[in-house]
Amino acid sequence: MPDYDVIVIGAGLGGLTSGALCSHRGRKTLVLEQGDLVGGCCSTFEKDGYHFDVGASVVEVIGSIVNAMADMGVEVGEVMDLIPCDPIYDYILKDGTRFQFPVSVEETTEVIKKVAPQDAAAWPGFAAYMKEFIAIATDAVFGSPMVTFADVARMFVKHPALLKFGPLFTGSYQDVIFHWFKTEAMRQTAAYQSFYAGLPPELAGGTYALLGYSEHEGVWYPRGGMIKIPEAFQRVGERHGMEVRTGCRVVQVIIREGRVAGVILDDGTEITAPLVISNINAMTLYLDLIGEQYMPRLTRVGIKSYRPSMSVPMVYLGVDYEPELEAHHTLVTLPMEEMDEYWWNVYEKGRLPDRMFGLVCWPTESDPALAPEGHHVVNLILTPGPYRLEGTDWDSEKEALIDRSIQFFTEKAMPGLADHVKIAEISTPLDYERKLLHPEGAIYGLSEETTASLCFRPSARSKFIEGLYLTGASTHPGGGVPAAVASGRIAADLIDRYE
Ligand SMILES: Cc1cc2nc3c(=O)[nH]c(=O)nc-3n(C[C@H](O)[C@H](O)[C@H](O)COP(=O)(O)OP(=O)(O)OC[C@H]3O[C@@H](n4cnc5c(N)ncnc54)[C@H](O)[C@@H]3O)c2cc1C
Incomplete structure (x- = not known):
């Protein structure tokens, strides 16, 4: 008798969602997490009374x-x-102009009339177009498995209305935004968000342009920190008998006669199960935990052709004052062309980021209990950072980068910040790799070019190893909190269908 019906490798959002669903459906399920905390990139750690989110800072499209x-x-x-x-x-x-976008589409129109009047007429049309796209795509694209090309074809047959959104599937993120908006101000409001897909505006797929509207359907922060989302899945799963063990690193997936038979931990412990769900990077899974000898030749080539997604350094600050910020998120942005230029000339060349743009996250604006009374937490998600640095390495650059970013954001966004920092921590691409075992610090699993999306992304149901399922950012629908949860549901549903 196997020890469990299902073993899940990794307690990220995808793993906990599929684990909880499998338990709820009567399968004896064990989730193995190498770290001390659940949630992976969507987690929260405590230091000196300050609670810092590891990566993800809000959730939308819930x-x-x-x-x-x-x-x-x-x-x-x-x-x-x-x-x-x-x-x-x-x-x-870039020129220092500062304004806020509220959730309400109508109130946003009023802001646009002031800051980018020539685009005020286009905005409601863009919002309506994306609203319709999201209504169809949420189930058709996001909630459906994309294992084979037939699944993609079926998606269009089942939802012919998707054809109307052809430009989103064929164009880039930048094409879509430039088509709708002509002013520099509007284009800058949307420039950074292409990196939520792990790519600069001219490389990210056009479908991601929905982000410019989706946030107007609501953005939320879980009271207690981002870890409260994975913890909720853990609690619900545990009600149905799911077991979660932290501090357990899986080093091998056992394969017998073309089928999974369990896993081996780094201390040599063998745990058996006829089903394994992997929530870890798909390249690590196939190349390190399974091994090339179990893979058909073409699959070997295919898996090696993926690139880990981008990484980004993040600075965590505990401060003893209330920063002069206007929102949970402050976006220090640049023209799209400069983001593209940064990608090609700095990121892709492995250079240490030579300029600053990025996101200031202020979780204590939403939940003051995340810091001691009178204190606040400010997290800085900086410019994308390449894993390999020309002429230096991330460990040598940490302190200087913390200082530079504090100085930059003091001048640009939060007067007085530099005088009020009580503690400062940082996660560099190297730290993400060490802490979460994400190869090259990849924050979205695999790079999300069109050629690595939908059925071109590693399949949620392995095509050559029976009983192996994938969830999380490196399978469809990709990175992000809602996508990881959607992938967890897809894996659990596929298990129901095939096992
Ligand atoms: C800086 C940053 C900012 C972000 N901002 C947002 C945001 O605001 N909104 C949003 O929606 N998304 C955001 N994201 C993306 C989002 O957090 C992730 O895409 C999502 O949480 C990934 O979930 P996952 O299921 O792929 O699991 P992961 O988070 O990748 O977790 C995988 C888990 O597996 C564990 N593991 C790895 N190897 C092993 C092993 N061998 N054995 C056992 N366990 C193992 C890891 O420790 C980890 O806990 C952000 C990410 C980062 C890093």
């Missing part, structure tokens, strides 16, 4: 969370307290 919880008979409000974040962003453009 339909996948609602659906996964509903599958288990749970309403989201019963298991997590999602605090609305409104305004969505406080923008600081």
Whole structure:
């Protein structure tokens, strides 16, 4: 008798979602997490009374969370307290212009009339177009497995209305934004968000342009920190018998006669199960934990052809004053062309970031209990950072980067910041690799070019190893909190269908 029905490798959002769903459906499920905390990139750690989010700073498009919880008979409000974040962003453009976008589409129109009047007429049309796209795509693209090309074809046959959104599938993120908006101000408000897909505006797929509207359907922060989302899935799973063990690193997936048979931990312990769900990077899974000898030749080539997604250094600050910020998120942005130029001339060349742009996250604006009384937490998500640095390495650059970023954001966004920092921590690409075992510090699993999306991304159901399923950022639908949860549901549903 195997020890478990299902073993999940990794307690990220994808792993915990599929683990909870499998338990709810009567499967004896074990989740193995190498770290001390659950949640992976969507987690929260404590230091000296300050609670810092590891990576993800808000959640939006929460339909996948609602659906996964509903599958288990749970309403989201019963298991997590999602605090609305409104305004969505406080923008600081290159020339220093500063304004906020509220959640309301109508109120946003009023802001645009002041800061980018020539685009005020286009904005409601863009919002309506993306609203319609999201209504169809949430289930058709996001919630459906894309294992083979037939699944993609079926998506268009089942949802012919998607054809109307052809330019989103064929054009780049930048093409879509430039098509809709002509002013520099509007283009700058959307420039940084292409990196939520792990790519600069001219490389990210056009479908990601929905982000410019999706945030107007609501942005939330879970009371207690981002870890409250994975913890909610853990709690619901545990009600149905799911076991979660932290501090357990899986080093091998056991394969017998073309089928998974269990896993081996780094201390040599063998745990058996006929089903394994992997929530770790798909390249690590196939190349390190399984081994090339089990892979058909073409698959070997295919897996090696992926690139780990981009990484980004993040600075965590505990401060003893209330920063002069206007929103949970402040976006210090640049023209799209400069983001593209940064990507080609700095990121791709492995150079230490030579300029600053990025996101200031202020979680204590939403939940003051995350810092000691009178204190605040400010997290800085900086410019994308290449894993390999020309002529230096991340460990040598940490202190200087913390100092530079504090100085930059003091001048650009938060007067007085530099005088009020009580503690400062940083995660560099190297730290993400060490702490979460993400190769090259990849924050979205695999790079999300069109050629690595939908059925071109590693399949949620392995095509050559029976009983092996994938969830998380490196399978469809990709990176991000809602996508990881959606992938967890897809893996659990595929198990129901095939096992
Ligand atoms: C800086 C940053 C900012 C972000 N901002 C946002 C945001 O605001 N909103 C949003 O929606 N998304 C955001 N994201 C992306 C989002 O957090 C992730 O895409 C999502 O959480 C990934 O979930 P996952 O299921 O792929 O699991 P992961 O988070 O990748 O977790 C995988 C888990 O597997 C564990 N593991 C790895 N190897 C092993 C092994 N061998 N054995 C056992 N366990 C193992 C790891 O320790 C980890 O806990 C951000 C990410 C980062 C890093």
